[in-house]
Amino acid sequence: HDLTVFILVMIMRGCIAMWLGAVAILCVGVARVSGLDNGAALTPPLGWLSWQRYRCAIACDDAVSPDCFNEKLIKDIADEMVSGGYKAAGYEYVNLDDCWQAPSRVNGHLVADPKRFPSGMKSLAAYVHAKGLKFGIYTAMGNGTCASHKYSKEPLGLSCDFDTIPNCVVAKRDIEDMVSWDIDHLKVDGCFGFDRISQNNSYSIVGQYLTEAVAKRGTGPVVYHPSNLGFRYPRQFHELASIGNQWRWFNDVQDSWESVYGIIEEIGAGQPVCIPGPLPAECTSFDGGGDANTACAQYCVERDSFLSVPQSGGWHDPDMLLTGNTDCSAAGKADGMHCNNVTHDEEKTQLAIWAMASAPLLMSNDLAAVPAASKKLLLNPEILAIDQDRLGRMCFRYSNDNSTGLQMWRKQLAGGDMAVAVINVGSAPIPSVTVDLREVGFAPDTHVHIRDVFELSSVGWVTGSYTIGAGVPSHGAVVLRLSFVPKYSV
Numbered sequence: 001h002d003l004t005v006f007i008l009v010m011i012m013r014g015c016i017a018m019w020l021g022a023v024a025i026l027c028v029g030v031a032r033v034s035g036l037d038n039g040a041a042l043t044p045p046l047g048w049l050s051w052q053r054y055r056c057a058i059a060c061d062d063a064v065s066p067d068c069f070n071e072k073l074i075k076d077i078a079d080e081m082v083s084g085g086y087k088a089a090g091y092e093y094v095n096l097d098d099c100w101q102a103p104s105r106v107n108g109h110l111v112a113d114p115k116r117f118p119s120g121m122k123s124l125a126a127y128v129h130a131k132g133l134k135f136g137i138y139t140a141m142g143n144g145t146c147a148s149h150k151y152s153k154e155p156l157g158l159s160c161d162f163d164t165i166p167n168c169v170v171a172k173r174d175i176e177d178m179v180s181w182d183i184d185h186l187k188v189d190g191c192f193g194f195d196r197i198s199q200n201n202s203y204s205i206v207g208q209y210l211t212e213a214v215a216k217r218g219t220g221p222v223v224y225h226p227s228n229l230g231f232r233y234p235r236q237f238h239e240l241a242s243i244g245n246q247w248r249w250f251n252d253v254q255d256s257w258e259s260v261y262g263i264i265e266e267i268g269a270g271q272p273v274c275i276p277g278p279l280p281a282e283c284t285s286f287d288g289g290g291d292a293n294t295a296c297a298q299y300c301v302e303r304d305s306f307l308s309v310p311q312s313g314g315w316h317d318p319d320m321l322l323t324g325n326t327d328c329s330a331a332g333k334a335d336g337m338h339c340n341n342v343t344h345d346e347e348k349t350q351l352a353i354w355a356m357a358s359a360p361l362l363m364s365n366d367l368a369a370v371p372a373a374s375k376k377l378l379l380n381p382e383i384l385a386i387d388q389d390r391l392g393r394m395c396f397r398y399s400n401d402n403s404t405g406l407q408m409w410r411k412q413l414a415g416g417d418m419a420v421a422v423i424n425v426g427s428a429p430i431p432s433v434t435v436d437l438r439e440v441g442f443a444p445d446t447h448v449h450i451r452d453v454f455e456l457s458s459v460g461w462v463t464g465s466y467t468i469g470a471g472v473p474s475h476g477a478v479v480l481r482l483s484f485v486p487k488y489s490v
Contacts, residue, residue: 036224036241036244036313038214039221040224041246041360042313044315044392045185045245046091046360046362046384047091047092047093047136047362047363048095048367050073050095050097050364051097051098052319052322052364053328053366054364055338056336057332057335057337058116058150058151059334063115067328067329071119074096074127078127078128081131082133084367084375086367086379093134094128094134098145099145100117100137101145103151108170110156110178121183122182125182134184135184135185136184137183138186139158139186139187140188140190141203142158142160143161144156144191145192158170158174158188161202162193165205166205168206168209171205171209175210175213179213180217183222184222185222186223188203188227203243203244207243224244224245225244225245227247228248229244230250231289233283233302234279234284234302234305237306238309244314246316247316247317249317250266251289251319252319253318253320255322255325256342257475263318264425265294267318267395268407269306270297270298270302270303271303271397272396272400274299275299275300276299312390315358316357316394318354320363321350321351321364322347322350323363323370323378324363324367324370324371324374325338326366326370327339344373345473345475346476348454348477349425349477353395353421353477354387355383355387355479358387358392358393358411361384363378381456382451382453382481383454386411386479389411389419391412391413393412394411395409395410395411397409398410404424406424406430406433406472407425409423410439410441415485416483420479420481422468422477422479423476423477424477429471429474432471435465435466435467435480437465442484445464446463447461447462448462448482449461449486450483451486451488452478466480
């Protein structure tokens with residue numbers, strides 16, 4: 001009798017959840033796919049990447065000048081990762097993006113710029129490793145890297161393109177060289193002449209070269225980051241999950257709220273309601289970013305694929321965090337550095353949605369100059385726990401009010417917890433917001449413990465709903481952790 005009652009109660013709860021739409025993410029109707037099993041990125045990578053702030057800032061002619069992409073910068077970042085508490089919080093990667101290369105190859109081999117990186121990449125990797133951190137490097141699939149035209153007329157890319165597939169000799173040599181420098185992370189961009197039609201083949205070939213080189217080295221693993229494959233429609237997420245550990249699929253983040261908002265809209269495309277039916281012709285031939293990309297992503301077939309893929313070993317990468325970015329010198333700006341900062345509420349919202357999306361969190365800032373309030377965000381153990389949750393689920397935007405800018409997102413966590421992000425993308429503050437707990441999967445009579453993640457504080461036990469009395473500021477966010485069995489002290 002007791003078993004029968006239990007089953008009936010569970011069925012009724014399931015019906016309530018379906019009636020309210022909670023099933024949209026709890027049982028969205030998409031099957032998760034198997035990811036790359038190379039032992040890397042079992043949770044989303046945490047660390048630092050040079051590009052967003054430092055770009056190709058190489059006007060300096062030495063290894064120590066400030067506001068320059070050089071050896072001292074990378075060593076300073078590694079030092080601050082340790083002394084500033086970032087390593088203890090879980091950040092571990094120190095990654096170089098484009099422009100570390102010398103303008104010319106030496107006997108066909110890539111080498112580090114001898115003036116800005118005189119010790120070479122292997123020595124720099126050793127310095128980073130001595131701090132207990134990991135070292136990452138960058139290349140690109142085509143004949144050139146994405147910024148090499150600024151400092152070189154020679155082909156510095158992998159040259160795995162139309163004419164060389166499947167025997168990409170240059171790519172094989174470059175990958176073997178970089179792995180021999182003891183890298184732990186490899187970002188492969190897509191620029192200058194690579195095969196945009198068969199790029200899934202070229203990225204797979206390069207991934208195989210990486211696997212072989214790591215096996216030969218005998219130590220690993222190395223995170224493989226294809227940085228262009230997810231742009232073409234229909235998007236190739238299943239291919240990416242089988243060959244990569246993290247992948248870009250949308251526009252580069254820029255140092256502005258408009259850029260962050262555009263990426264948030266891309267993450268939430270087709271949510272809560274997607275467009276049924278096949279992709280229209282303009283999407284099946286589309287290869288790019290921006291609003292047209294987000295329009296195509298709203299179709300159910302694309303949305304469901306997007307939600308199904310991320311899991312341990314493979315993650316959607318919405319690009320770098322702007323959190324903690326600060327102003328830089330006039331000389332640095334003139335050299336191409338990007339130092340504009342978003343507001344504190346805006347950096348909080350970016351971090352909230354990136355963590356909810358189980359995204360790699362790669363800072364791009366002057367780490368020693370990060371303001372105290374921004375550093376508190378970056379080191380917040382509870383928002384990092386949501387990002388690093390072992391289930392690795394994608395978030396789902398279950399409510400989107402275009403009239404006010406209020407959005408509500410939910411994410412299933414290990415152990416039955418739910419994370420809820422309430423964000424305001426509108427231009428005016430929202431004075432009060434009520435979260436219906438049934439819409440995130442809890443029965444109407446369940447006592448649920450709520451914790452304010454950014455405040456690191458317990459709100460208390462509630463039933464049915466919870467009202468954020470302080471509201472949500474313009475471009476701001478509130479993140480809650482909901483538990484039937486609390487994971488933190490209450």
